[in-house]
Amino acid sequence: MGLKEIVDNNSYPIVFIGSGISKRYLEESDSWEELLQRYWKKLKISTPFYSEMHDLTKKYSDLSDEDIGFNVNTEIATIIKEKFDNGFYNGDIHVAGLTDKMAYQQNISPFKFDLCNHFKKAHLKSNIDKDELNQFGILLSKAKIIVTTNYDSLIETELHHKNGQSPKTYIGQSGFFDETDNWSELYKIHGSLTDPSSLIITKEDYEEYDKQSILISAKILSSMISSPIVFLGYSLTDRNVRKLLSDFSSQLPREDTRKTANRILVVEYKKGHKELTESIENDHSLNFTYTSIKTDNYTDLYKQFNRIDEGATPLEVRKYNSLIKRLVEDSGRKGEIESVLVSVENLDKIDDQINQGKHIVVALGDKKYIYVYPDLLSYIKDYFLNTNNYLPAVALSFAAHQGDRKTKVPFAKYWNSVDLDTLKLKDDELFKLENKIRCYPNLDSIINSVGRYDRKKFNSLDEIFKVFPLGTPKCISVITYNLKRIPKTELSDYVINTALDGFENAVKENTSLKTFYRKLFVGYDLLVNGDFAQQKKLKATRVTELDGKAVKGLPTD
Template sequence: MVDITVELTQLLQRSGGAPFLFVGSGFARRYIGLETWSKLLERFCVGLKDYRYYLSSANGDLPYTASLIAKDFHEFWWAAPDYEQSRRLFGGQVNDFASALKIEISNHLRAISVDYERDGMLKQEIELLSQMNVDGIITTNWDLLLEELFPDYKVFIGQQELLFSNPQSVAEIYKIHGCSSQPASLVLTREDYADFQKRNPYLAAKLITIFVEHPVIFLGYSINDPHIQAIIASIAECLTPDKLVQFERNLIFVGRPAEGQGDAFEGAMITIGRDRIRVTNIITDDFSKIYAAVDATKRRIPARVLRYCKEQMYELVRSSTPETKLAVLDLDEIDQKEDVEFVVGVGVATKQQSEAFEIHSDLVRSSLGARGYAGVLPDDILADIVRDQSQYSAVDLLKSSYPSFLRLSNRYIPAFRYLRAAGVDSQAALDRSDFDAARTIVKRTNKEGFEVESYRKQYEREFFGLTTAEMLEKTTPEKALLMIPFQQRDEVDTNVLRVFLEQNVQRMLKGSYASFFRKLICFYDAVEFGF
């Protein structure tokens, strides 16, 4: 039997560029149980005519069906008691006949999240997905699943935002058919699709570099999907013959097998107009084989860091007003950038890395008083905090290592455990102590809290009232980093949390979620040892 992971890994390695995902409705059905488009429209025919009436009146054309339903739903929505609260909240956003239907579809989609209780294979796939470091994602889906799985990625909604912004083609999500977070952006009706098709050449021009320079893996689409074929056709028309060959090599479709069919990794032809384009077609029911191949070829630097670097380079080159602010930033702190500009240097990588390490070591050693603590770095502290027993002398750390941390950029460095061990058990005692550096670091670390506010509604909807153990059981480790800090401190089970942190410290301190993991360790330190 063909080994999908091996074959795809080799294909991705030959391509040179990091992969993009192109995600369709089948992806959302797989992981959040979302209805088909037809079933979604049928849901909102309650109180209207039979859905089959609209579908047959439109000769089976779903965008036209949506237009017919939207016109009747517009009248119904303004009078139905069931939508009184929606009218009060969103009435000001209704500016055409389709607005009411888009608002209610968006409300429905925003209430749906990952079904973590599904069978083991899908849970494993979700865990792999959330760890992947793909360069970017293009999608026609309206739900919020991708934002949930890739919280660090910048989102561009609709053609307009993509066309008139400055995307960096890394750590970004392009929602080309709109998003439920902005109901008016949804490409839903026949009129919406007509407008979308008119802009297709402009969208193709924006996406052409991605399709030529990156492998693009299509998930949740049929290889014969007419809307995808239209986008591919628009891009293909812009390419010279040599670029077209590379374009074809980068198109990878993933489909599920028919009953009795096994895994397959093969070439296939799709017909677009009078042209035929060769693509790679992968057949499997286990998408973890796909995600494992992507993970095996991921960039060593997190995609979000690369996107920030590219974005800041563009701003500096474009700007005519130089700034003088400089800072040395840890990679995982680079997004904490309120008033910091950006500088890039070019040199030999191995030599630069060696020199950077020596500079960093000198910073640490310069203020150390205890010879045995010359090599202690913030990551050593983070790993030690979650051990059952600390391996350091608290007083030596606070006096010899913490002063050097003031000169580093790491915002999240825990200290309460060592302060307690050194006899400091209150803020007043800390103020009287001679641990000046630790006092400053405690204030800096705890200043802004530990919650990621954009996830508060999801916590309240899905995790409120659960114990720490129940939260860890329900979701992936990556999502737990974002949810646990919303617990009330007297409800946090610190024993369960410490074990979770210790089990994941080696993997997550170096992964794409490292900044969230550091923040959660500091949260644990504050809850367990703080005052």
């Protein structure tokens, strides 16, 4: 059904995020009705809040339940804005950071400015499920496009925490007319706390917004050819989500209902429900078919989505897309392009080099014939699978730059089998490798570093698996302790067919299992390819040369 199809199709999703997500993670996060009630009480309006709601409900009694709720809320918001703004100018209401002169000259609504102040105070709940929040951040980083009706900054904060960078953000209607990359973009369609005038909340605001809402649908539909859409934090009675679904329905081609359902997935919160209950629903009023998932188990839900991996994150695609585009457009137009091969390590420097007027273009081609620079996961997999996607010079350069001199990464296979002079490594890279080797343990010290509670002797992996669950920290540690006792053929099969997959999952989910697998890999590498001691003697001449001079930018220890 929908979720499996989406994951199997391995295409980054477009994610819509509503107020239910903010309520799940942020302290004192209100629903629309709760927010309006908060301000109604703040203004001390004589008519009771729910009495006013009741009267307005009767006014719209001929509409559907969803439209009644929407119209009542927008009218209440309109009343609040008028009374709040008047109270501000009359001197009865104070708004932090806003003067009457500033409000008048810049045409700022004091009510909306105060709303922004309110949302700026939002913070994570003290009892938040950290694993779930971590998985949520991973999902955000894998979203091709994020569209939200929330004003708060939860999405930006979690994306920055996960990536160290932010997506391209568009507020209100901005961006829908622009030529964009359609990668790692955030659309805050109802406004943002960073811009009070952008907030959509009153009846008049929504009337203006609805005139342009088809632009949102057109933008998303253009990306739907290859990308699924996921709705999080919305109720299907929410007028906003129904309006969006209605717009999609009117524009989508007529097709098999199952195919349509696999395009759009709506996650509905069901308190205490730990299963991911999935069904195909048909909303006759919208003439629309979609997949519904009811759950309170968002950790497992996110983990399913996070299995999607197109190789590079949307943020990386957007970043390097724009850099390459600049190279071609700016330098190509002048006929001044010079071709060079660059590593991923150097891609981060391209922007500065363009600004300095240097003539560069990135060469693309078969990965085996281009100077490809790995990340840790791709390096480890290539190292033990012997796929040889990286030249020895690249592999050793990567090992040299991994952390500090005490950071351990397998590289004995390359160090012990190649002539360093033929590789022409940079002096600083060779220096770093020698420093690593000086701090590197031998196989016995790796084995003896295993905690005393995991020092249990076994002669085969089958014996270990009967006692310790596969893929647990204790199981991995016990295997590390018995590296010299277990047959190498068994270890090789385990590393290639089990441990590498476990390490990949640990890296993607950012769990502590990474540390246990890394120690195992280092020990297995030394078992198969030998310690570094003998090889250090063979390369003593080059080492002595390096020890005798300070390498630029490095200490001489």
